[in-house]
Structures are given as structure tokens and as C-alpha cells.
Amino acid sequence: MSLALIDQVRALSVRIRALAPGIERDRGLPEDLVDDLTGLGLFRLAAPNAAGGVEADPLTMFEVFEELGRADGSVGWCTMIGAATGATLGYLDEPVAAKLLADPRFLxxxxxxxxxxxxxxxxxxxxxxxxxxxxxxxxxxxxxxxxxxxxxxxxxxxxxxxxxxxxxxxxxxxxxxxxxxxxxxxxxxxxxxxxxxxxxxxxxxxxSLFGPPRQDRPLYRFPVFGLLAFGIGAVALGIARAALDEFARLAGEKRDPLTGQPVAGKPMIQAGLAEAEAILGAGRAYLLGEIADCWRRVSAGEVVPVEQRARLRLAIAYATRSAAHAVDLVYHAGGGASIRASSPLQRCFRDVHVATQHALVSQDVRELVGAVLLDQPVVTVRL
CATH class of the missing domain: 2.40.110.10 (Butyryl-CoA Dehydrogenase, subunit A, domain 2)
Structure with a gap:
């Protein structure tokens, strides 16, 4: 994992948080922010190193997507899409990939x-x-x-x-x-x-994503649909982390109108946040564990078997749903403060629930995985 890159992303996240309301209003990222993301090489994370990409390991990509999702869901999402789609260059001949990556603004x-x-x-x-x-x-x-x-x-x-x-x-x-x-x-x-x-x-x-990649290296032996999908879970987890952090801040500042005490002192608030933390942590740990297991296999030159590919996809879907569940808990616990347009909680609530609607984390995925785990006849090319 590139700690220097993660530190750079965290530094940029401070600026992203300030830009978040305008990003939502304008329905797109400011061009100068796209330039900053490009300058860090984030849209090249999954592109072949020999052709001018970064070819980062999946755990590094996860950390980047999660951190940017925590700063702003839309920024995390766009970076994830651009970075993950770069993996398709591993399906091209190296000179062709190098020609695409020669553009300094490549995305x-x-x-x-x-x-x-x-x-x-x-x-x-x-x-x-x-x-x-x-x-x-x-x-x-x-x-x-x-x-x-x-x-x-x-x-x-x-x-x-x-x-x-x-x-x-x-x-x-x-x-x-x-x-x-x-x-x-x-x-x-x-x-x-x-x-x-x-x-x-x-x-x-x-x-064809259903055929073998041209580049025979660990990142391109990683299950391709898992590689394209795990960022959805990472961004959703980042959004949820932001929501829980905002709720903790709100609970420390919001006062009970009768006692004048911070609502953070209420057992119901304490229990609700603890439950949200557990749900979020479980989804994150499950997903990171499955990514790490698949990465160990491909790094050792092994082929990831169908059942493990299925478990990876299940972990992605579970992490995304867990993130939404954790956000729901703190959104409702926030009461009337959660619904104000100025509240980050309401934006986290809306953003994370849009993430759950992506086809790669849908109910159909759970049905497919269940069929594999039960050894039922099912087409597995989408894994």
C-alpha cells in the first residue's frame, strides 16, 4: 500500500469537503479538482505500469476510494469509476494502452x-x-x-x-x-x-471482459468484475464513515431542550452510534478480507476459483448495504437536524442509497452467489 499516496489524498480531502455543496449543485466536479485528481495519478491506478499507468494493488485503491468517498460521495465515485475502468487497458496490446496513457489528462x-x-x-x-x-x-x-x-x-x-x-x-x-x-x-x-x-x-x-486480458500480471488476474465493483463498496463505506463522524459531532453539540445537556449523554444515542459502528466495521472487514484473499492468490500466480469470486462479490454487496444501514441509523437518530439542506447527514443518506442501486451490488448478485454456494446450475461469467 502506498502510504505517501494515501497521505496526499487525505490532504486533498480537506479541500474536497469545502467544495462538496457546489459539486452537488453543479452536478459535476470542478475542472481544477479533476486536474488535482489527475495530477495524483488517481485515474491511472489500475492501468498497466509498463504503459504509463500506476498498476496499484487493490488494497491501495480501496483506501483511496474510501477516503475520497468520506470527503464527498460524488468525488469518490468519479475517481473510482475512472480508476477502475483503467483496468480495461490490461485487455489491450501494450503499445495501444501506452498511446491512450500518453495523454496527460487521461481519464x-x-x-x-x-x-x-x-x-x-x-x-x-x-x-x-x-x-x-x-x-x-x-x-x-x-x-x-x-x-x-x-x-x-x-x-x-x-x-x-x-x-x-x-x-x-x-x-x-x-x-x-x-x-x-x-x-x-x-x-x-x-x-x-x-x-x-x-x-x-x-x-x-x-x-471482451469475458475473455482473458492481454497483460498477464497479478492485477489483471484479479477477478475483473470484482475489480470493477469493489470500489462501489469502498465509496459507500467512506460515505458512511463521514455520516458517523458528523453524527458524533452533532450529538456533542445538540442540546436537550429540557436539561440543556448534550444528546451524546443519552443511552439511546450512545447505543445507536455503537450499533452503526459495528455494522460499518463488519462490512468493511468482510470486504477487505475477501479482497486480500483474492490478491494473495493472484500474486502467487493462482487462478481465483468460482466460489471465491462469488464470495468477493457478496462481500462487495454486503459492505454497500451495511454502509447504507449504518447511515440510516445515525440519520434517524439525528432527528430534525438531519433533514436540513446544510446538514452533511442528509447528503450522506441520499448518496449512499444511490450507491446501493448499482447493478453490480443488486439483489441479482446475491441470488447468483447463493446459487454458486448451493452448487446450483447458474451462469458464472459475471463473477
Whole structure:
């Protein structure tokens, strides 16, 4: 773990907290803050080191995402999306990845869901489609889109008779952004729809997350969907940490109108905060343990088995839900003070519940994991 990097992130977090209300109001990050995040190399955390990336270990990435989520949910989320999406460069030939990373403002984001159509043509694909929830799209230099591959007007067959899915990397300037991110939480992520209309993508800039990466190093042997997802849990845990810290401050300042004593002296308040701390700590420990176990395996050159990949995904979903539960406890205990627009508690409440809605931590994930643990027939490529 890079302690120097974590210290730099913590130092930047002081400024981020001051910017948080404006980030929510403007539904995006200030460009100078994006420059600061870029300057720290945070959008290169998962990109190949040999091509100009950082190729950090997952535990370092977790610490970065959690700390930024604690400062502001939207900043943590955008950084997580940009950093994790950089792992897709491990699926490209090294010279291609190096060409992308040569841009000092490099930030790759996008949507893996196959909402696009990639028609095979000589040398690559003609791509069209519209993808929702493209966080950090306005700040990106490149955008990824998942596509169903077509041979003419016919879907190309993939494994198991399913249509073939391909992911393409496109210059952000070649896509349109539809300003439709009007939401209750994580408003500053700018997760608008993006659209491609007849964009040519060379074959070298396409890959499949369901196939093997080109770079055979530990980070790219880590379960790819776990790598893309664990940051959701990390950011949610950071948001919850901020909520519990704010509640502790509020409980020390808020006075009982009858006795004049701080509400922190009430047993109900004390028990509520203790329960929230336990729930948050359990979710965090479970997730960190599963990340560490998977990292030990891939660092030793081993393949992570399906059951362990399933447990990693379960830990991510559990940590995210645990973070939301912990926030709920202190939000309700805060009473009327929690609902004021000036209160960080209400923003934490809204942000963390938007995080729980991500498809990678949905009820569907728990059903999939349960089927694996019960040795039931189930398609496991999404693990």
C-alpha cells in the first residue's frame, strides 16, 4: 500500500469537503479538482505500469476510494469509476494502452452493459448506441461502451449460443452527452447518457471482459468484475464513515431542550452510534478480507476459483448495504437536524442509497452467489 499516496489524498480531502455543496449543485466536479485528481495519478491506478499507468494493488485503491468517498460521495465515485475502468487497458496490446496513457489528462470511463451495436467492418467496428449512467463522462478523454456484435444485420454468435459481446474504447469527443442526470443522490457524478452514432473503432481498441486480458500480471488476474465493483463498496463505506463522524459531532453539540445537556449523554444515542459502528466495521472487514484473499492468490500466480469470486462479490454487496444501514441509523437518530439542506447527514443518506442501486451490488448478485454456494446450475461469467 502506498502510504505517501494515501497521505496526499487525505490532504486533498480537506479541500474536497469545502467544495462538496457546489459539486452537488453543479452536478459535476470542478475542472481544477479533476486536474488535482489527475495530477495524483488517481485515474491511472489500475492501468498497466509498463504503459504509463500506476498498476496499484487493490488494497491501495480501496483506501483511496474510501477516503475520497468520506470527503464527498460524488468525488469518490468519479475517481473510482475512472480508476477502475483503467483496468480495461490490461485487455489491450501494450503499445495501444501506452498511446491512450500518453495523454496527460487521461481519464477513461463508460458503461460495460451491452447497450450498443458494433457492426463488423474491415479493420474494426462501426458502433452506435446509447448508454445510461456514464459517470464522469464530461471529464473523460475516452469512453467505453459494451456492444452486441453484428455481422451485417445478424448478431454474431458468442459462447453458449448467446450473442457475442464486445467492449469498445472511443474518444469522448466522438460521442454526444445527453444532460439527463437529475437524481436524488450522487448528483455530482454527472452520470449522463452517452451516445455514439456511427463511430468507427479499430479492432485494436476493442476487447471482451469475458475473455482473458492481454497483460498477464497479478492485477489483471484479479477477478475483473470484482475489480470493477469493489470500489462501489469502498465509496459507500467512506460515505458512511463521514455520516458517523458528523453524527458524533452533532450529538456533542445538540442540546436537550429540557436539561440543556448534550444528546451524546443519552443511552439511546450512545447505543445507536455503537450499533452503526459495528455494522460499518463488519462490512468493511468482510470486504477487505475477501479482497486480500483474492490478491494473495493472484500474486502467487493462482487462478481465483468460482466460489471465491462469488464470495468477493457478496462481500462487495454486503459492505454497500451495511454502509447504507449504518447511515440510516445515525440519520434517524439525528432527528430534525438531519433533514436540513446544510446538514452533511442528509447528503450522506441520499448518496449512499444511490450507491446501493448499482447493478453490480443488486439483489441479482446475491441470488447468483447463493446459487454458486448451493452448487446450483447458474451462469458464472459475471463473477
Amino acid at each position: 477513461i470511463a463508460g458503461v460495460a452493459a451491452p447497450s450498443g451495436r458494433a457492426t463488423m467492418v474491415p479493420g474494426g467496428y462501426r458502433v452506435r448506441g446509447r448508454w445510461s449512467f456514464a459517470s464522469a463522462s464530461r471529464h473523460s478523454t475516452h469512453l467505453v461502451g459494451g456492444c452486441v456484435v453484428f455481422d451485417g444485420d445478424t448478431p454474431a454468435p458468442g459462447p453458449g449460443g448467446m450473442p457475442q459481446v464486445r467492449h469498445v474504447i472511443m474518444p469522448a469527443a466522438d460521442l454526444s452527452i445527453h444532460d439527463n442526470w437529475d437524481v436524488v443522490g450522487l448528483a455530482g457524478t454527472g452520470s449522463h447518457d452517452i451516445e455514439a452514432v456511427d463511430v468507427f473503432v479499430p479492432d485494436a481498441y476493442s476487447f
